[in-house]
Amino acid sequence: MKPLAALFLFASAALAGDCKRDCTGIEWTLPFKAALEKAKKENRLLLIKPIAFGTEKNGGW
Amino acid sequence: MLRAGPFSDERVRGLANRRFVAFYFDLADGGAAGDPDARKFVVKLKKELGGNGVPPPNVLIVTAEGVLIGEAGNFASTEDVHSAMKKALKDHPEFNAESEAEKAAVKPIEKARIAFELGKRKTAAELLAKPENEDEWLFLAHIQRWREKWEEMEAALSHVKRDDLVDDATMERAWRPWREAKYEALRDALADFPAESNRATEARYFAALARYQLGEKKEALKAWKALAKTPDEDPWVYRADWAYMTEKQRGKTSFSSGDADRSPLGRIGYLGRENPDLKGPGK
Numbered sequence: 001m002k003p004l005a006a007l008f009l010f011a012s013a014a015l016a017g018d019c020k021r022d023c024t025g026i027e028w029t030l031p032f033k034a035a036l037e038k039a040k041k042e043n044r045l046l047l048i049k050p051i052a053f054g055t056e057k058n059g060g061w
Numbered sequence: 062m063l064r065a066g067p068f069s070d071e072r073v074r075g076l077a078n079r080r081f082v083a084f085y086f087d088l089a090d091g092g093a094a095g096d097p098d099a100r101k102f103v104v105k106l107k108k109e110l111g112g113n114g115v116p117p118p119n120v121l122i123v124t125a126e127g128v129l130i131g132e133a134g135n136f137a138s139t140e141d142v143h144s145a146m147k148k149a150l151k152d153h154p155e156f157n158a159e160s161e162a163e164k165a166a167v168k169p170i171e172k173a174r175i176a177f178e179l180g181k182r183k184t185a186a187e188l189l190a191k192p193e194n195e196d197e198w199l200f201l202a203h204i205q206r207w208r209e210k211w212e213e214m215e216a217a218l219s220h221v222k223r224d225d226l227v228d229d230a231t232m233e234r235a236w237r238p239w240r241e242a243k244y245e246a247l248r249d250a251l252a253d254f255p256a257e258s259n260r261a262t263e264a265r266y267f268a269a270l271a272r273y274q275l276g277e278k279k280e281a282l283k284a285w286k287a288l289a290k291t292p293d294e295d296p297w298v299y300r301a302d303w304a305y306m307t308e309k310q311r312g313k314t315s316f317s318s319g320d321a322d323r324s325p326l327g328r329i330g331y332l333g334r335e336n337p338d339l340k341g342p343g344k
């Protein structure tokens with residue numbers, strides 16, 4: 001485990017909602033309203049990953 | 062790190078897709094994946110995520126009504142994330158019911174696939190006791206490989222002879238020398254693996270890993286870098302990027318999103334855990 005490191009982030013100008021989804025194979029449901037509706041309808045738990053280091057238009061996070 | 066590690070793992074992926082509604086978002090509303098509704102929902106649960114300079118956020122397992130059921134750390138291992146997911150389902154079986162599609166499954170292969178993705182590998186193997194075609198034999202071999210039942214895996218693969226499945230069989234067989242830390246055998250198993258195969262990124266990842274473990278670090282890093290730069294991302298591309306950066310960022314204590322410091326895949330670096338494969342196959 002590395003010690004927590006300092007982060008220097010250069011702000012992204014990307015708009016909310018246009019982040020490319022990732023290719024892990026996990027079926028992410030975006031936006032949150034859709035995820036919440038799906039969880040209620042299918043009686044499932046939400047698996048949420050909040051990201052604090054910034055997201056970018058090209059899908060980086 | 063979570064995306065290259067736990068989220069790219071077949072076990073986490075299978076359970077997430079079967080039993081959870083997965084969602085990610087940027088805590089900054091103006092970020093590319095910003096989502097103010099999500100931020101409000103999460104900050105109610107975790108007030109420390111509401112300010113500036115927040116700690117690395119955990120993976121949260123939450124009901125739709127906003128009750129926090131479980132968590133896994135931002136730097137958690139695949140096993141820890143998987144365990145947190147399984148514990149949440151065990152503690153709250155009301156969220157672990159079969160879906161309508163699962164109830165409708167009839168064929169053994171369908172039932173086996175569901176069991177496998179839910180982490181019930183022994184059950185999956187039992188359900189597929191009598192494979193009816195080569196695809197099913199290959200899937201049975203895949204299940205037995207995860208169970209590390211090597212003789213059973215070989216027995217299943219002996220039925221796989223179709224040209225379009227040969228690469229899959231080779232890749233499944235290559236997992237054994239990896240798990241047994243026989244790196245020369247791993248290297249040899251993946252020599253001349255076809256670049257156009259559907260398993261090519263996986264094979265390239267492990268071929269580089271074999272070279273790394275054999276002391277050919279420079280060649281391994283070159284191979285991982287090239288893999289991480291391929292345009293079609295997948296879990297093995299993510300893992301290659303993580304492996305490359307684990308070596309490259311050793312001793313580093315600060316990260317920058319400036320282009321010069323980025324990973325081959327464009328990541329700003331990997332905080333937390335190192336890619337565990339560099340230390341060997343583990344348990």
